Each structure stands twice: as structure tokens, then as C-alpha cells.
Amino acid sequence: MSVVIVGTLDTKGEEIGFARDVLQAESVEVHVVDTSVMGDPEFEPDTTANEVADAAGTTLSHLRDDADRGEAIETMGEGAAAIVTRLHEAGRLDGVLGLGGSGNTSIATTAMRALPVGIPKVMVSTMASGDTEPYVGAKDVMMMYSVADIEGLNQLSRQVIANAALAMVGMITNEPDAEIAEKPTIGLTMFGVTTPCIQHAREKLEAMGYETIVFHATGTGGRAMEELIRQGTIDGVLDVTTTEWADELVGGVLSAGPERLDAAAQTGTPQVVSVGALDMVNFGPRDSVPGTFEGRKLHVHNPQVTLMRTNVDENAELGRILAEKLNAATGPTALYLPSHGVSMLDTEGEDFYDPEADAALFDALREHLNEGVELLELDTHINDEAFAEALVEKLDAYLREAGLAPGA
Known part of the structure; x- marks a missing residue:
């Protein structure tokens, strides 16, 4: 040693x-x-x-x-x-x-x-x-x-x-005494406002025999997942929460950098992606929000975290960026869109409910995605169990086809 x-x-x-x-x-x-x-x-x-x-x-x-x-x-x-x-x-x-x-x-x-x-x-x-x-x-x-x-x-x-x-x-x-079973490993991305989706997806995946690693989409979480994909630790990606790109574009505090979404695309890792929490940009305490954003829709999540709703123009650009990233994929890739909202705050009666902004995001994705990326739109909210189950079924199908599923 x-x-x-x-x-x-x-x-x-x-x-x-x-x-x-x-x-x-x-x-x-x-x-x-x-x-x-x-x-x-x-x-x-x-x-x-x-x-x-x-x-x-x-x-x-x-x-x-x-x-x-x-x-x-x-x-x-x-x-x-x-x-x-x-x-x-x-x-x-x-x-x-x-x-x-x-x-x-x-x-x-x-x-x-x-x-x-x-x-x-x-x-x-x-x-x-x-x-x-x-x-x-x-x-x-x-x-x-x-x-x-x-x-x-x-x-x-x-x-x-x-x-x-x-x-x-x-x-x-020293090696751990506990028995460690080798299983295909799935990386998932989660934010507080997409937790129900990820919890249900994780339970389904683990019941199917997969191991899961959940990454908190706080910048370092996204970067860690990208690194582990490149390292070969992760066999498939359920990238539900791509919110870090909103911070990268708009200037929030939780950006994962411009390389976010590159690793799976470049390594050919099977991936199922969604638009979780792209309705928000993260800042610190309320008084830390830059003055240039005065008048924007804000939500004080807690004394240390203030969220800002992404607007129509920002969502259109986010759609273009995500499409560009996914179009570069060398492995099987699907994008799922939930028509009834992309986070807990993006539902009727909540602070970030904005169908026009969501429509700008979805329209840009439809316009810019290549045919090589499967685009699926479901009449659900992102946190509905049906949405999580659809994501899991698609990723499992990709992994089975690649010989990477449990028992393959």
C-alpha cells in the first residue's frame, strides 16, 4: 500500500x-x-x-x-x-x-x-x-x-x-465487511420541488434490481454526476432535474457549469431526461438577489434561499440549450415533458404557475430537437407517479437493449 x-x-x-x-x-x-x-x-x-x-x-x-x-x-x-x-x-x-x-x-x-x-x-x-x-x-x-x-x-x-x-x-x-452486491447503477437528479417524482422512480428502479445514486441538483451535485458518468460508475441516467442550467443561464448561485448534460451524451450512456425545476433560478437570502431582477416573481424558500421564476425569454433559450446538448448524444436518449408543470411551485395556485413560460420552454425543445432524441409528452405533472413510472420504463428498456439491465 x-x-x-x-x-x-x-x-x-x-x-x-x-x-x-x-x-x-x-x-x-x-x-x-x-x-x-x-x-x-x-x-x-x-x-x-x-x-x-x-x-x-x-x-x-x-x-x-x-x-x-x-x-x-x-x-x-x-x-x-x-x-x-x-x-x-x-x-x-x-x-x-x-x-x-x-x-x-x-x-x-x-x-x-x-x-x-x-x-x-x-x-x-x-x-x-x-x-x-x-x-x-x-x-x-x-x-x-x-x-x-x-x-x-x-x-x-x-x-x-x-x-x-x-x-x-x-x-x-481495510475493505468493508458488509456484503456489497454489484448491480447496474442509475444516477438520478433531484431538487426539493421534484422529490416526489424521484422518490417514486428510485423505489421502482430498486425493486427492479438497480442500484441508485441520487444527486442534489445544487451545482456540485450535477458536476459530481457528470464526473461519475465519465468515470464509468453510472450505467444509466434519469436526469429529471435539469434546473442547474437555469442558474447557469440567468446567473443563479447553483450552476453546474456549461458542461452539464455533456457526459452522458459523449459517453453514450443511456439517458432519460426531463425539465424538472427549470422554472426557477436560485439565490441566497432575499437581499442578495441582484437589483437587476427587481420586479421579477420571487419565492422565499427559506431565510437562506430565494427562488426567482424564469420568464418566457429565458425558457425559450433553455429549451434551445437542452436540445443542443441532447442532440449531441451518442447513446439512446429520451426527453419527457410534463404538460401540467415542472415543479411543486409550477402548478395552478402556486407561486411559479406560468403556462406561457412553460410553453416557451416546450416549444423551443420541439423546434430544436433532432429526430435522434425521443420526445415524449405526458398529460401529467412532473411529480405524478405516472410520470415517474414512464421515465423508469423507458430507461429500463434502453438498458435492457444495451445488455445493462439486472440479470443481463
Whole structure:
């Protein structure tokens, strides 16, 4: 078993050396990657800072003499990501451990995010008690707060670093005792306002012998699903809740980025897609909604979340975008439209009921979808059981045809 430690040996050599010693005492092989820029390492690493810079397509002397701190950190992160990827592909990496402040947290977690989900990733960081999304992204990075700064060894830092190292030992040297049955895996997307649909679909799929992974469509959820599709973890996609595209288009806070809906299309993964929660854009507290949206229809979901109804023009553009994404699919693809509303709030008597906006979305999809995408329209609401059952039946048919269904 081998653990890679990513860290700046010019400033954190003592602490990294201690982590290495803890791991080696547990009979774990250790490979230290030095990501220092300004100073010399306190001990000889297995991969030097020069080699990290070279892996990023530059030189350490350039980063020292010509780059600012931000560029240097970004570049060393790219190099570290390339190094750990090579080590993993060569079978020389079972887990990654990082130690540091904001700089090396950025570098080490960039490297961690380059690895597949499931590879243990532990980051001991002074930044772990704040907003960790920039470091974790859509990967299974474990952030551990260092409590005190990582500056010298003392009774506190030794205990925290040792705990992190021993946690890594436990992860790489143990398999779960519980029996894990291999089943075809379905990725589903859900929001609070599409929960009934997904709950019923999940129950149906699991009764049929599938395993399900539900992703909360909050930006990171969509990105995580896209990554797992590319990784080959997911065999079929029930992408009911494509709401993240509304945030990407309009400027909400829960965008999954412009690559959302690309992974299944490009990998040929069977997918059944719908338009769940495209009636809304997400913002924070009510006073965080940009002034440019004054006068728009808003719904205060809770003190931290304010929703804004998408309008006719936005829905027309969302329809065009979704059609473009689905038209690129290389595998079986169906799009289902619920004629009676796309979320809990989009039903008669609720705040976001707007048949004209929904019609703009549906019309754009009808206009722009190619014949290669099956378009099915049901006289139901998105949260009706009949709608969920139709989605499940179509996806199951695709997977059976591809030889991916349970028992195939």
C-alpha cells in the first residue's frame, strides 16, 4: 500500500516528515511530492518541485523569478495533479494526504480532484473550517481542520497530523465487511420541488434490481454526476432535474457549469431526461438577489434561499440549450415533458404557475430537437407517479437493449 503526500517541503517539511513517519510505522509505503516554489526542501522528496513544475509545462526558475504567487500556486497544482495521476495509473498510489495553509490546500486538493472518486483523499488544512467548496469541488476530498496553524510540531499538531495519517491507513488497508452486491447503477437528479417524482422512480428502479445514486441538483451535485458518468460508475441516467442550467443561464448561485448534460451524451450512456425545476433560478437570502431582477416573481424558500421564476425569454433559450446538448448524444436518449408543470411551485395556485413560460420552454425543445432524441409528452405533472413510472420504463428498456439491465 502506498500513500502520496503532497506538500511544500520548504515551509512544512517537519510536519510532512512526521506524517511520513507515522505512515511508515504502519508499514505503508510513502511517496512525498514537493510543491515548494520559493525555498529548498527540508528533506529530499521522491518527486522534486522541479519535476512538479515540469509536469505543468514550465520551470521552477520561471515560477520563482517571473510569476506571482497566484500563478505559481495554480501551476504547481496542475503539476501535482499530473504527477498523482501518473502514480495512480502506474499502481503506485492508494491514497493522497495533504498538509498546509491556503496555498498548499489549493495545490494538494487540485491534485486530489484529478483522481477518481473512491481513492482516499485527506487534506489537513487551516482552511477546513470555512467554505471548502473551492477545494472539494465534486470529489470525495476529506477536509480536516488543523485547529492551529501548521507551523512546527507540538502536542496539538502531532495529534491532528497523526489522526489524519492513521485515518488514511485505515482507508487504504481495510475493505468493508458488509456484503456489497454489484448491480447496474442509475444516477438520478433531484431538487426539493421534484422529490416526489424521484422518490417514486428510485423505489421502482430498486425493486427492479438497480442500484441508485441520487444527486442534489445544487451545482456540485450535477458536476459530481457528470464526473461519475465519465468515470464509468453510472450505467444509466434519469436526469429529471435539469434546473442547474437555469442558474447557469440567468446567473443563479447553483450552476453546474456549461458542461452539464455533456457526459452522458459523449459517453453514450443511456439517458432519460426531463425539465424538472427549470422554472426557477436560485439565490441566497432575499437581499442578495441582484437589483437587476427587481420586479421579477420571487419565492422565499427559506431565510437562506430565494427562488426567482424564469420568464418566457429565458425558457425559450433553455429549451434551445437542452436540445443542443441532447442532440449531441451518442447513446439512446429520451426527453419527457410534463404538460401540467415542472415543479411543486409550477402548478395552478402556486407561486411559479406560468403556462406561457412553460410553453416557451416546450416549444423551443420541439423546434430544436433532432429526430435522434425521443420526445415524449405526458398529460401529467412532473411529480405524478405516472410520470415517474414512464421515465423508469423507458430507461429500463434502453438498458435492457444495451445488455445493462439486472440479470443481463
